[in-house]
Amino acid sequence: MNIATQAAQIGLEWDTRTGAVTVPIYQTATFRHPGLGQSTGYDYSRSGNPTRQALEEGIARLDGGARGFAYASGMAAITNLLYLFGRGDHLVVTEDLYGGTCRLFDQLFSQFGLTFSYVDTSDLAAVREAIRPETKALFVESLTNPLLKVADIAALSDLCREKGVLHIVDNTFLTPYLLRPLDLGADITVYSATKYLAGHNDTVAGLAVVKDPQLAERVYFHQNSVGAVLGPQDSWLTIRGMKTLSVRLDRQQENAARIAAWLATHPQVRRIYYPGLPEHPGHALLARQARGFGAMVSFEVTERALVERLLLKTQVLSFAESLGGVETLITFPEGQTHADIPVEVRRRLGINEVLLRLSVGIEDAQDLIDDLDQAFKA
Template sequence: MQITTQAVQIGLEWDTRTGSVAIPIYQTATFRHPGLGQSTGFDYTRSGNPTRQALEDGIARLDGGVRGFAYATGMAAITGLLMLFKAGDHIVVTEDLYGGTCRLFNQVFNQFGLSFSYVDTTDLAAVEAAIRPETRALFVETLTNPLLKFADLPALAELSRRRGLLLIADNTFLTPYLMRPLELGADITVYSATKYLAGHNDTLGGLVVTNRPELAERIYFYQNSVGAVLAPQDSWLIIRGMKTLGVRLDRHQENALRIATWLEQHPRISKVHYPGLPQHPDHALMKRQARGFGAMIAFEVDKHALVEQVLLKTGLISFAESLGGVESLITFPEVQTHADIPAELRARLGINNVLLRLSVGIEDADDLIEDLRQALEG
């Protein structure tokens, strides 16, 4: 069954009593027991809720895993995964990643004895060189934020297996529609469901999937123990969004390629980062391993003064953080989404004072191009 069909069908089987096509919102904290020592399978919503369960089952099917888990936010999902490790453990991490993830690693979990090394995960030799005796995992973004680099996931999976590491793949930018990391050798996938999966900039959520039953048991233990679970209403909103994942991403990507191609030709743009462009260094690799190139674009304007002009003069494109919704959003990574990355690392990576990140929505591409044109030239 195609992933688009699977997405549309999420939750359809749940309400057999009434035949409701939409999964009900089970807005309850607790559930009645049918008898002493008996359970309906649901006892307390922190431990399990039918609306959340429908979402968790749905993302597991889309990702090809054995079990899914839904958390209050994407950061809560990553926090839940870090509970798998103990003081003294070391994790190798993609260097070009979301600033909030960097903050969580460096300013929260460092104080509990976890250590992290940041490397270019497109460089297999650099990844292997960063592995220590105490290394327990490799954490990669399948398409990095904000510079859109794409690593060879099967090669990283083979390295992880050989060195006895867990491979955790943050697949937020691509979603299961464009790439299924578990099929390429990852042990765990994690998503900010706030982004493309929910798709409407109206809710928060995080999702985790694994294809290993023993890992699923451990992840559930920590999910239930810590309790940063997704509420029923938000679970319902993400299910609703996921049903249109395929058609939305098709439009997102169509727009992104047109805009990236236009930006390349504009005299005020000095560099465009978009893997759908043939000259992108990871274009050929991504074409082999993914079903598409996503809808995020990073681009550099020719001088810093133009940054504020673009941010404030775009009308259709909102100056706002986040990404992946139907509305186009633009942000300035150096002082917003990536401010928590050390300045020297930002400078080395190219997260500089002329770099803008554009989340391309599903509006008409001609209208978005005109909005960018008048902002750049006005």
């Protein structure tokens, strides 16, 4: 069954008693037992809640995994996965990833004895060289944030199997609608479901999907023990958003392609990052492995003064953090999403004082282009 159909029907079968086509919100902390030593399958909402379970089963189906897990945020999801590792373990990580993930790794989990090496995960040879005897996992972003480099998920998964390490893919930018890393050999996918999956900038959520049932049991033990689970209301909102994932992303990708093509010829844009453009170094690879190129566009302007102008003079675009919603957002990575990364590292990676990032929404594409055009001229 097509992913678009699966997404639209998440939770449809859940309430067999009433036939409700929308899964109910089970807004309860605890569940009554039918008898001594008996359970309905639900005891306490940290351990399991029907609304959350509908979401978890839904994302597992979309990603082709054994089991899904819903968390209070994308960072909570990544945190829970890090409990798979212990003191002395080493992870190889995408170098230009979301700044909050870097902060989690370097400022929090490093104090528990985990070590991290940051490499260009679009370079298979660099990843191979970075793997050590103590390496336990490779953590990659399928499309990096904000420079939109493309990882060869299939080749990296083969390398991970060869080396006996887990392959974890943050697939937030592409979602299972466009890319299914587990089909390409990855072990775990993780999402900030706040973004494209929920899709309306009205809830914060994180999801993870595990391919192997035994590994999934370990992840559930950590989810239940730590308790950073997604509440039933936010689970329902995420399900609601996922039902329209395909139509939203189709429109967003179409808009992104038009905007990227326009920016690519603009005299005040010196560089553009969008894998849908044929000249992008990852274009051919993503065309083979994915169903589309996503709706994120990053670009460098020719001078620093243009940054403030575009952030503050656009009227349809909103100057805001986050991404993936129906509204188009414009972000300044150096001062917002990646501010926690040391400046010398940002400069080396290309996250500089003239880089802007667009999360393209579902508005009329010409309206978005006109808005950017008037801001450039303001």
